[in-house]
Amino acid sequence: MAVVETRKDMYQMSYEANIPDCTLCEPGADLRVLGIGSGSGETDSAILKKLLQRHSSVYNRVVEPSGEMIGRYKALVREDTSLGAVRFDWRQQTAEEYFQTKDDTKFHLIHAVHVLYHVEDLDATLRNMWGQLEDGGYMFVTMQSGKGGWGGLRHKLWEKFGLGDRLKTWCSTSGDVKQRLDTRGISYVTSLDTNNINVSECFKENSENGKLLLDFLTHTPYVSSEAEIKAMALGYIRGNSSSVDDKILFSAMSEVILALKNCAKA
Numbered sequence: 001m002a003v004v005e006t007r008k009d010m011y012q013m014s015y016e017a018n019i020p021d022c023t024l025c026e027p028g029a030d031l032r033v034l035g036i037g038s039g040s041g042e043t044d045s046a047i048l049k050k051l052l053q054r055h056s057s058v059y060n061r062v063v064e065p066s067g068e069m070i071g072r073y074k075a076l077v078r079e080d081t082s083l084g085a086v087r088f089d090w091r092q093q094t095a096e097e098y099f100q101t102k103d104d105t106k107f108h109l110i111h112a113v114h115v116l117y118h119v120e121d122l123d124a125t126l127r128n129m130w131g132q133l134e135d136g137g138y139m140f141v142t143m144q145s146g147k148g149g150w151g152g153l154r155h156k157l158w159e160k161f162g163l164g165d166r167l168k169t170w171c172s173t174s175g176d177v178k179q180r181l182d183t184r185g186i187s188y189v190t191s192l193d194t195n196n197i198n199v200s201e202c203f204k205e206n207s208e209n210g211k212l213l214l215d216f217l218t219h220t221p222y223v224s225s226e227a228e229i230k231a232m233a234l235g236y237i238r239g240n241s242s243s244v245d246d247k248i249l250f251s252a253m254s255e256v257i258l259a260l261k262n263c264a265k266a
């Protein structure tokens, strides 16, 4: 079911475009990159290819808890000869496990693309990422924006059904990251990427694909059996979608946040 109304290569091109050209690195040394929650590697490989335009060798540490995802990422690397100058260091761990390990390696680029919803503590993870960044290095984070439909749905669900600290749940958005950086006096630049999710199936009675998509959008397994959450979510989605031809399109707005570690402020 093609639900996201954007082409995968365009999505990856957008990551390439947002990665800085002029990442600092000592002459002759590897450029060191840390990927948090790399998944199956499509986004990471687009980032690596951009870096390889300027750097002849890259050391890439991959932190990803899912063995299946790491397996897919390794298969992608085997098939893509253009990544030959990258030395991979695979760590099958959560961010929490990884940051508990003592390691003095500093990285020139640390990225977390649509991952920070899953960490136990957003603030602690950002602090740990920043701590492993080399002076003059970049931290690159992407999350849904609360200004888009899907990010807004997270806020609504939290308002109505959430418990505890929202920043320790899936309902965090890019605004939370920016607020944390602002509090610590870290400057950053941002850009927004919008795409549409075809949610038509969610509104078809008894559509199995629709049920699965609604589970995914609400991050709630079997949400169709939770009448109150389902009604709220469908109402919100309907009110924040547009109808195009016979499709109902729900907007998702990704925000890219790029922060430079300025030696003077770090």
Ligand SMILES: C[S@@+](CC[C@H](N)C(=O)[O-])C[C@H]1O[C@@H](n2cnc3c(N)ncnc32)[C@H](O)[C@@H]1O
Pocket (backbone or CB within 6 Å): 036, 037, 038, 039, 040, 041, 042, 043, 063, 064, 065, 066, 069, 093, 094, 095, 096, 112, 113, 114, 115, 118, 119, 120
């Ligand atoms: C939405 S995917 C994003 C994958 C990839 N960054 C991308 O943009 O294609 C989220 C990834 O975060 C990983 N993940 C989940 N919990 C995590 C945690 N606590 N620490 C690090 N990664 C985590 C998942 O296994 C999954 O691969």
